Amino acid sequence: MFTSDTAKYKIIGICTSCVQSDYVRDIVSSISRKGVKEGYKVLLFNTFCDLYHNISYNHGEASIFDLINYDILDVLIIMPEAIKRDSISNEISKRAHEHGVPVICVDSTMDNCCSVTFNYSDVFEKIVRHVIEFHGCRRVNFIAGVKGNTFSEERIEAYKKVLAENGIEFEPERLGYGDFWDMPTKGVLEKFLESDLEFPQAIICANDAMAIAACSILRERGIKVPEDVIVTGFDGIELEQYNSPRLTTAAVDNDVLGEKIINAIDHMMNGVPLPEKIEVSYTMRISQSCGCKKIDPREVGDKILELYHRMNNSDGH
Known part of the structure; x- marks a missing residue:
């Protein structure tokens, strides 16, 4: 707690990377809005790139965390999934505990910390069930993230589970790894399109970025979503609202x-x-890419105008 001549302030510290990204910005903004409303002050310690690579530039960026004054903090929030370097997150947590500051870890787990976890698997399974059981798709391809990644493997297991429960044999050729981003997804789509297997009725993607890439590539090939093939995503990123469908x-x-x-x-x-744990659930958003909601061509023009205005505002700032 910080004490001035006139008031006392409860202080929350947040340590993260890439606050300019949708994922991090939305979480930080949510905590900050609610915290300020309840009378807290929020200190943000951020690096503008993640710290995955062990290079001199990242060492310089990471020095921002050396400026933390633990003596005035009431609690520290760390986002290891954004920082992407466990040694740095663990060192921040260690220093906090040495100063008696409790630590909350968002979207990961760390020793002696309160972990905020997201319930991904249940709602991802619901999406797979929606495609297979509601829409009746039997030929379902899957674009996973990074091979061996926990989140990716959980989603593969949910996919296989729903296939098995509906009497659909898992075909390894219908599974590809898009590494959670667009360029590898293009390679996966090419393999799907060149495969001797019958063309899929649906392509389930482990995140929105890969689903958006898949829609774009299919459109280039003259394949319509959702008329010719259903495509689904996951994560609800901001860019999704500019995708058609x-x-x-x-x-x-x-x-x-x-x-x-x-x-x-x-x-x-x-x-x-x-x-020890705070669990936050994901919510399924049924929309146009599975055919449940109609595509309004006017929406595309509206979204382009909105994006144009946001770009102008960004230039102004």
């Missing part, structure tokens, strides 16, 4: 996320220990 996907309610974190901090300030 809008994706059937899932997203976390960031307002609920911020509220749960600040409520836990409030209880801690009143003598209740932080819980």
